[in-house]
Every structure is written in C-alpha cells, then in structure tokens.
Amino acid sequence: MKKEPQQPGALDRQSTLEAAARLRLLAEASAALASGLDAEESLRRLARLVVPHLADACVVDVLEGEQLRRMTVTDRDPERVLRVLPGGLLPVPDDSAAALAKVLRGAGSLVVTDFGAPDPHDSLLAAQWALYRMLGAETSLIVPMRVRRQTLGALTFVRRAPADPFDEQEQAIAADLGHRAGLALDNARLYALQQHIAEQLQLSLLPDLSGLAQLQLAARYVAARERAEVGGDWYDAFPLPDGSVVLAIGDVIGHDLAAAVRMGQLRNMLRALAYDSGDAPAGVMSRLDKVMQGLTNIELVTAVVARIETPTTGPWRLHWTNAGHLPPLLAQPDGRTLFLEGGHAPVLGVDPELRRETANIALPADSTLLFYTDGLIERPGEDIGRGLTRLRQHAAALAREPLSIFCDELLTRMGDDQHDDIALLALRTP
Numbered sequence: 001m002k003k004e005p006q007q008p009g010a011l012d013r014q015s016t017l018e019a020a021a022r023l024r025l026l027a028e029a030s031a032a033l034a035s036g037l038d039a040e041e042s043l044r045r046l047a048r049l050v051v052p053h054l055a056d057a058c059v060v061d062v063l064e065g066e067q068l069r070r071m072t073v074t075d076r077d078p079e080r081v082l083r084v085l086p087g088g089l090l091p092v093p094d095d096s097a098a099a100l101a102k103v104l105r106g107a108g109s110l111v112v113t114d115f116g117a118p119d120p121h122d123s124l125l126a127a128q129w130a131l132y133r134m135l136g137a138e139t140s141l142i143v144p145m146r147v148r149r150q151t152l153g154a155l156t157f158v159r160r161a162p163a164d165p166f167d168e169q170e171q172a173i174a175a176d177l178g179h180r181a182g183l184a185l186d187n188a189r190l191y192a193l194q195q196h197i198a199e200q201l202q203l204s205l206l207p208d209l210s211g212l213a214q215l216q217l218a219a220r221y222v223a224a225r226e227r228a229e230v231g232g233d234w235y236d237a238f239p240l241p242d243g244s245v246v247l248a249i250g251d252v253i254g255h256d257l258a259a260a261v262r263m264g265q266l267r268n269m270l271r272a273l274a275y276d277s278g279d280a281p282a283g284v285m286s287r288l289d290k291v292m293q294g295l296t297n298i299e300l301v302t303a304v305v306a307r308i309e310t311p312t313t314g315p316w317r318l319h320w321t322n323a324g325h326l327p328p329l330l331a332q333p334d335g336r337t338l339f340l341e342g343g344h345a346p347v348l349g350v351d352p353e354l355r356r357e358t359a360n361i362a363l364p365a366d367s368t369l370l371f372y373t374d375g376l377i378e379r380p381g382e383d384i385g386r387g388l389t390r391l392r393q394h395a396a397a398l399a400r401e402p403l404s405i406f407c408d409e410l411l412t413r414m415g416d417d418q419h420d421d422i423a424l425l426a427l428r429t430p
Contacts, residue, residue, distance in 0.1 A: 025053055026176060033180055039188035040071055046155075046181055047074035054170060055157035057135045061090075062145075062153035062185065063104065068092050068124070071153075073131075080135055090127055098125040099142055103154050109143040109175050111166060138162040141171060143178035147186045155181060195223075201260055206423075207236050207267075212245060215310075216428035218403045220411060222375075223421055232259035232301075233373045233423040236267050238275070244310065246274050249371035249425050250303030250325060262298045270305065281305045281321040282343065282356040289323070290352040301348040304328060304371055308363075308427065315362040316429050318369065323348045323356070326377070329370040329391060330363070331399040337392045368399055368406060369427040375420030376410075390414065403428045 032045035047058040057075040061068050067089040092101055099112045101124050115137070118126040132140065141157040155178050157166070166174070209217050219235055232252025239245050248270060252263045269291055274284045285305050292298050306320035306328070320328065320340065324347030327339040342359030363369065377387030394413045398406045407426055415422065 025049065026173065026180075029177055030180060033184035039185045042184050042188070043181060044072045044074070046177065047072050050074075050157065050177065052076045054174065055141070056160045057137070057158040059131065059156040059158070060153065060181075061100065061156070063092070063151065064089065066092060068100075068104070068153075073135075075135060075158075091123055093122065093124065096122050096124045098122065098128045099140075100124065100128055100154055100156065103142045103144050104151055106144075106151065109141065109171060109178070111171070112140045112142065113138070113165075132158070136160045139165055141166045141174050143171075143174045145178050145182035145185060147179070147182040152182050152185050154178070206234065207238070209237055212237055212239065215245065215308075216403050216430070218407045218424075218426045220407050220424040221422070222411060222415065232263040233375065233421040234263040234267055235371065235423050235425040236270065237425065238271055240275060240278075240307070242278070245308045246270075247306045247308060247369075247371060247425060247427065248303060249373065249423060250301055250323075251373050251423075252298060253300045262296070265296060266292065266298060266301060270303075274305070280358040281307055281319055282358040285321045285323055285345075285348070285356050286352070286354075289348045289354070292348055293352050299349050302326075303348060306371075315365070317360055318363055319358050319360045321345070321356050321358050326372065326374060326388075329372070329395055330361075331368045331370065331395040332364050333366050333400050335396045335399060337396050337399075339388070339392070363429045365429055367429050368395070368403065369429070370395060370410075371425040373421065373423045375422040376414050376424065378420065 028049050029046055032049055033042045043060045043062075047060055050058050051074045056077075057073065057080070059073050060071040062071050063069075068091075069089055092104060094105075097119070099110045103110055115129055115132045116125075118129040120126065131137075135158050137158045138161060139159045143155050143157075144151050145153040145155060155174065157174055159166070206219070206221055209219055215237075217237055219237075221233065221235075233250075234252070235247075235249045237245060237247050248267075250263075250266070252259050252266060266288075270284070270288055273279075273287050273291065277284060277287065279287065285303070288303075288305075292301065301323070302325040303323045304320060304325045306318055309317045309319070318340075321343040323345055327341045327344070330338045330340060340359070340361065342361075343357050345354055345356045372391075377391050378384060379387060391410075391414060394410055395406075398409050401409065403426055407424055411422065411424070
C-alpha cells in the first residue's frame with residue numbers, strides 16, 4: 001500500500017520498527033525451518049509466516065529431476081488457494097521464457113511486473129500465467145532456493161497492490177529466506193538418504209528365511225519413526241544338521257550404525273556356534289557370551305535362543321534360553337496365551353561364567369510362537385506390564401489369522417506410538 005508522507009522523527013521510528021519486524025521475521029523463519037526434518041511441512045510453515053508480512057501470497061516450487069513440483073501455495077485469502085491447489089509435476093523446458101525457469105537456470109532473484117500472455121508452446125509459462133491470474137498478482141518476486149551451487153527450487157512472493165513494489169531491503173530478506181529454505185530442503189534430503197541407507201544396511205544384515213519353506217515363519221523389522229538411525233534389533237532362523245531349527249531374537253545396545261554392525265557380528269557368531277556344537281540353547285548362549293566378550297567390543301546384549309524339534313509324529317517341542325530378553329509369547333487358536341518365562345538369566349556381557357538353563361515345552365497344534373523386541377511393547381512413561389498385557393490381548397484376538405496377517409495387524413495395533421525399532425519373528429505350528 002502507498003505510504004503517507006511522515007516527519008523525519010516519525011520516519012526514523014518507522015524505519016526502526018520495520019527493521020525490527022524484518023529481523024523478527026527472519027528469526028521466526030529460521031525457527032520454522034529448523035523445527036523438523038520434514039521438508040514439506042517446514043516450507044509450509046515458512047509460507048504461512050511470510051503471508052501477509054512480506055507478501056499477499058507465497059508459492060513454493062521444488063525441483064524433482066527435470067520437473068517442478070508445486071509444493072504449497074499460501075494466500076491471505078483462503079478462497080484463492082482452493083483454486084490453485086498444488087498437484088502434479090510441471091516440466092521445465094530449457095528454452096522456457098517463464099521468469100521462474102530463468103531463476104531455476106541460475107539467473108538469481110527476479111521481480112516480475114509484466115506477466116505477458118500465455119504461450120501454448122511453453123507449458124511452464126502458461127502455468128505461471130494461470131497462477132498469477134488466480135492470485136490476482138500485480139508484482140511477483142522470485143528467489144531461488146540454492147545451496148552448494150545447486151538450485152533446489154524457488155520461492156515466489158506475490159503482491160496484489162500495483163503501487164507497492166518490493167524495495168531493496170525486502171528483496172534482500174526474500175533472498176535470505178530462499179537461501180535458508182534451500183538449506184532446510186537440502187538437510188531434509190540428506191537426512192532421508194541417510195535413513196534409507198541405514199535401513200537398507202539393517203535389512204541386509206537380517207536373514208533370508210526362504211530356505212525354511214517347510215516351516216510357517218514370518219518376520220518383520222520396522223525402524224523407529226523419529227530418527228534416521230538404525231539399531232541393534234535382530235532376529236535369525238536357520239536349520240541344524242540334525243533337522244531341528246534354531247530361532248533367535250535379540251537387541252544389541254545402541255541406536256546407530258555401529259550397533260547394526262555389531263548385531264551382524266553377533267548373529268554370525270551365533271550361527272557358527274549353534275551349527276557346529278550340537279549344544280542345547282543354554283550351552284550355545286554361554287559359548288556366545290564367552291566369545292563375544294573375548295573377541296569383540298560388544299557390551300550388552302539381550303537375546304533368546306531357541307531350538308525347534310519337528311518330529312513327523314507327536315507335538316513339536318521348543319527348547320529355549322533367555323538372556324535378559326522379553327519372554328516369547330505362545331498364542332493358541334482358542335485365545336489362550338502364555339508368556340514363556342523359563343530359562344531366564346542375565347543379559348550377555350555381564351559374566352561369561354553365569355549358569356544358564358534350557359527350558360522346554362510341547363507346542364500345541366496350530367499355535368503361534370512369537371519372538372519380539374522391546375520396541376513393540378514399551379512406551380515412554382508406561383509400566384512394561386501394561387505393554388505385555390496389551391500384547392497378550394491382541395495376540396489372542398489374532399491367533400486364528402494367517403501368520404502374515406497376524407504379524408502385520410499386531411504391528412498396526414501395537415505400533416501406534418512407536419519410539420524404537422521393532423523386530424518380530426513368528427512361527428505357526430502345523
């Protein structure tokens with residue numbers, strides 16, 4: 001809007017107030033962009049901050065390969081936004097005459113007051129012309145989101161008053177916002193890449209169960225939702241020379257790539273010790289404890305090691321030992337459940353000379369044996385007993401479902417407030 005003439009003293013005060021408002025806007029924008037690693041939500045917060053303080057509308061466009069995605073449009077008039085909701089990808093031709101294309105090609109910030117006419121042969125120019133028309137734009141300021149010599153997208157600030165151009169200070173603030181938005185977007189993408197790599201590493205260290213097709217087995221691994229780090233949660237299943245099968249689950253202390261690597265070391269040691277020795281689960285666990293403390297820097301580990309005997313006649317039998325881990329759960333099709341609390345001893349890494357015992361039980365027909373890690377049941381500030389009760393109730397309700405549905409539904413019902421990695425290993429007896 002056009003400003004009325006003011007006295008020198010009033011101008012000084014006005015300048016001071018405007019400078020303070022701009023600094024406040026930059027501070028609030030920095031806080032909004034740094035408040036999380038969800039780039040889309042952070043950029044939406046930024047757009048809501050600058051409207052109406054810097055512009056009547058703000059458009060955020062992000063490059064995805066050779067195309068442009070309109071991430072968000074914010075306007076002081078919500079009715080206008082309904083007509084220009086973002087959607088789909090826009091091509092960015094190398095020869096496009098659109099000011100937005102020039103900014104994305106490296107032209108720097110541009111002020112646009114002449115929007116020309118739509119060109120049917122220039123799809124981006126036509127899309128921009130339609131956008132400006134819907135927003136009632138008289139002036140637009142386009143600034144790049146640029147970081148490390150790479151343009152990631154652009155912010156477009158729109159004003160509807162023809163007599164209210166963007167002055168030099170406002171253009172400088174807009175350019176600063178574009179730079180900060182670029183940093184936030186780049187950090188979010190690096191975070192997503194790190195998360196993907198970490199999860200792929202974790203999954204590569206977990207076993208392929210396809211070699212045990214004679215058993216009804218299902219396994220799930222779900223990374224924690226609130227961080228890029230993987231953890232030391234692990235499971236395993238492998239056959240022994242005598243025809244029995246070893247099932248194991250555990251948790252190596254730590255939530256980082258080092259924990260995932262230590263998990264891989266531990267799982268391989270367990271396989272070698274169990275396959276070669278012929279020991280009962282307690283003997284295997286004791287030997288694993290000694291080797292772990294003698295040859296590695298792995299500190300504390302919880303684990304359950306079990307052996308399944310599958311005779312052709314008679315019930316299957318489970319032999320297991322537990323090193324400080326949560327008890328396996330046995331769920332029968334009639335709804336009865338039982339936590340297998342036998343064979344319990346302290347965690348690995350405390351004392352390799354600790355006495356460990358093997359417990360055993362006959363497995364009822366068509367029952368489900370579930371091994372799991374603490375991420376499935378633990379919630380901050382909640383007693384672990386409540387989580388175990390919740391698990392028992394859901395497992396009882398799902399006990400007659402196919403094993404894959406049993407696992408998926410259990411994760412859905414138990415994982416509504418997940419703060420830790422979850423590993424599941426489930427067996428269905430015939």
